[in-house]
Amino acid sequence: MGDDVQTLPYGSWPSPIDAALAAAHDGHPEWVGFVGDEAWWTEPRPTEGGRRTLVRRRTDGSEESVLPAPWNVRSRVIEYGGRPWAGTMGAGDRPLVVFVNFADQRLYRYEPGGDPRPLTPVSPVGGGLRWADPVLRLDLGEVWCVLEEFTGDGPTDVRRVLAAVPLDGSAAQDRDALRELTDARHRFVTGPRISPDGRHVAWLGWDHPRMPWDGTELVLASVADDGALREPRTVAGGPEESIAQVDWARDGALLYASDRTGWWNLYRDGEPVCPREEEFGGPLWKLGQRWFAPLESGLIAVVHGRGATALGVLDPETGEVVDAAGPWTEFASTLAVHGERVVGVGASPRSAHEVVELDTLPHARTDSRGGAPIGRARVIGAGHDDSVDPAYYPEPQIRTFTGPDGREIHAHVYPPHHPGCVAPGDELPPYVVWAHGGPTSRAPLVLDLSIAYFTSRGIGVAEVNYGGSTGHGREYRNRLREQWGVVDVEDCAAVALALADEGTADRDRLAIRGGSAGGWTAAASLTVTDVYACGTIVYPILDLAGWGEGETHDFESQYLETLVGPLAEVPARYAERSPTEHADRITAPFLLLQGLDDVICPPAQCERFLARMEGRRVPHAYIAFEGEGHGFRRAETMIRALESELSLYAQVFALNPPGIPTLELDK
Template sequence: MPRITANGSWTSPIGAADVAAAGGTAQWLEVVDGETWWAQSRPAEGGRVALLRASGGAVTEVLPAPWNVRNRVHEYGGRPWVVVGDLLFFTHWDDQRVYAMDRTAGTVEPITPKPADTHGVRYGDLRAGLDGEVWAVRERSTGPRRADVARDLVALSPAGAQPRTLAATHHFLTSPQISPDGRRAAWLGWDHPAMPWDGTQLCVADIEPDGTFAAHRVLAGGPDVSVCQLDWETEDTLLALLDPEGWWNLHRVTLDGEITNLAPVPAELGGALWRIGSRWFAPLGGGRHAVLSSGRLAVLDENTATVSPVEEAAELVSWSPAFAVRDDTVVGVAAGAMSEGAVVQVDLRSGTITELARSEVNTAHLPDPAYLPTPRERTFRSRSGEDIHAYVYPPANPDHSAPADELTPYLVHVHGGPTGRAFGVLDLDFAYFTSRGIGVVAVNYGGSTGYGRRYRERLREQWGVVDVQDCVDVAEALVAEGIADPNRLAVRGGSAGGFTSAASMTTVRTYRAGTAQFPILDLLSWTGQGGETHDFESRYLDSLVGPLPQAQRRYEERSPINNTDALAGPVLFLQGLEDEICPPEQADRFVAALDGSGVPHAYLTFPGEQHGFRRAETIIAALEAELSFYGQVFGFDTPDVPTVELRS
């Protein structure tokens, strides 16, 4: 019989160390000589990204420590490795240079110059080019501000010659892809103030006899059309994901600019291009294409103009935009409602699913499924009559039950981006709380991807309003249904989600507590003009808040830093000290304003962490601090974690 225990104080087999062990996310997957290769982060090794391969039923490491296959292009990183012939090319985090490993001899040599300043030159989105070259996006710091950056497309020689510029058509670029006949190159480009999900251009140029690019032509895209992926189909046609009708669908684009939607569907087959080199589709042959339809594996058949889910893989509800095909087999990184992300292989002919490798957490770390929450997909209604999509994770623990008269405390989880989204997958971060009697609801508020351009653009010039209100409406709906305790609601999120959490705590009275991880707190400073963010997002607020200087008052009014005297309750801040996207200066100022205010608060900083926490020790400390924080605010005991000190 389960013991009657107050919510929050349930004993759980899921510790913060288990969550940290599960943080080894697989990414950047490719098929090389019939084998599946991928990059994978390792929290236990300080967040190092290893390169692995599955061969003969075993997983082996391609590059030993200390190689760290990661780069800083756009600060979120781009495709960090590619195999060309007998050479593996990869970017190394420590110095951001490109290296080549001879796959036979195992020797590794740098092929790009050492930059004068640490991380002053970065490379990303590596692709095979002409005659054994590697094509890449090069990013160079040009001044003292974080947003002082220039980019171009370059060819890198395996012999280590100076990089050769190919083109510099836009402020932001993806690496060019070479046509099957070697005569042309195609790439994506966009300029401030657009973000890639607002409007991009698909560019094509002839390759001159000396290997340089001729003047480019724009074949698709524009100010209000986003292209998120392209692939050459033949020497005269390309396949591309673009959204002229408001949904990322797969199109054929000819060199004379004719564009054909291969299967018009009101579904997102693409996504937000946060990391250049992401892939949402791959041709299977015969007019069939593997696609990700709102994150699920599907097959697009242009012969019948249909997009059909792969029923055998229905339990895998979220595929990363990094998959590949081999004949009629799809390999990728996928997760389900009760399964952590894993490298899997799906045979489309037989329906057989084979797990090639799980993330760094193995089945020994996962508890009995009875301790794991089953996410429930819900659609709520906003007070303005709009749909709000969310996933509810109720408490789950067979050893405990709450007193009959006790309502469940709930955490409203706000995803980042804000052009991101939550999926209904197993998340040990959530399970850490739900197994202790605390519910979680992950809200895909207006502005989230996965629901079409109109839903994304609900947030246009409304950041800090629509996101805040949608989360409030979901929280209050759970209260009205008798599911959540109105006196024990908290809001939590990181990055853009940290902004919404802080904005919620300073503008509404729904929540008793808030946690903000590496947040944005001062909107005016979080621009290229203000100098407290990186180049990629330095004009993002033009669309999210409004253009400057016209909208300056709006920036000031919505900035949590200017509303510290309106806090609804205690707050916890968690911040990496090497974060170039949401730098610690903002949290420093916010916390300084709270000292002596009487508002309970805590501020934990983590040396060596950038944007998002990658080190096991950081993940553990952050989770335990968050649990202790809620216990102190909501009034339940947390004897199994250190007490985080709240000052006021």
């Protein structure tokens, strides 16, 4: 550090990372695929109403957004969505693409030079017809995909099947022209995976009250000459075995990722190919997520790891994995292969998510313990561009803390960091504990400008992968069974207090924040602990009984049966843990943020909670955003949310961040 370093109190450091910059970099590319030799993917556009566009990378390296606004390539199946597009080279070597448009959820056909044409009808019933995880069957002139069809106006009046959509548009106005491939034997299904010879199809199914990370079934059926599916039968999986993905090897072997040993490992025709205490799969929050992809050579591209993920190539004959070299420390659950090329989405603490291509041709098909190279990995799309000096990026620490009963708690700690500022020597920094959503999920170790927004101003952040998080095996994941609102709250508090006890954080200036399930953890923490001076609660669950009795969508409508316990057997537990029932215990100021179009955690939850807070004289603010659902996507929303959150901390912690609008707190 030079002579120009300033000594300023924590929270008052001037930062070039403003809320608009953080918002512009929110979201990341996903759903990679190949159309002929070209890599395609979806990409967010926060400044265009939060839509997702489809991006094409031509073989000459040029890149274009294929569909202009207002086209929005995003599925609403199970509300969290799924793979919304598929493509191939059609007649005359022209791309032929099908995609789901978010506004009407219809499936469209698109060929460059023309306008998208609808392939599916609109249904006036409930949430209508929705589609996800499409597979093109040009030999049959069809698209095979998941159909989610509402049968009434309620969120659980819904059925899901595999269906075939004619590519000629004959079903665009005619529901009867859609061909259902399966019955509704399972409440939930993933998209079809077709064997190389076209004679068999595999998919996953599961039923309430299970979630897909609890237990799924792998179903296999034969394909008749007329395209009908015959003799569907369960060949793997069950109530306590989660199969996260299924696919086919080039030689016709059935590949799948199962956690039957306690870790999601890969199996080939039922036999383990790389038994390790690490994950080769993950929680199936969206239909079509992909952690492995078979290559023509017989090798398998894999996204794998323990607590973090790498992109590697697995040799199923030897069980060896060779990882791609590069700066990335995290790969998302999306993969595509073409020949010996692999495309994924990688990120690191110094770079946001970018589209990465790995050429595996140099990989020698020998025992890779000899160090055979697997080719060069390079960025081909959505490349990270340092919009500010990376000296302002946080420098995370991977930590393991000790919680109640001596249990391990995994966390990422981001201390305040600024190249030109330090705090007075006797001052300890404020810290915000971040509780991730899900809760069956985890916080990845990647560059997040929303974290940098705080750390570059002198506010530390601790992301806690509390018990129940993924990436550390089924036993760690199962810690949250019937313990939601207990283990997550205890683990976050243990990390916060450990940081204070070791002199890293100011004990009197601790906050908690989280969205969705993390919003629940934040709110519950304010009701049952005195650890935090304030909290930020974003599109949360606040009333378990209401949420578990029809207020949320079908996918999670019985999630609480495992997270909290069977409602019919332990109804008192639902009231005992709900922040809404114990609003009188909250004394710390809080900020509550909510999307008015949220069908997963609806605004009614916030409204009931605030009604219970009336007359309590606890400083708080409630901001509801029109046009936003579960997860904010519009730049203007994200800007206001971040600035409001910083203003809350400034007022409670007596900070002085320059240039931040003051959040009006009600009492």
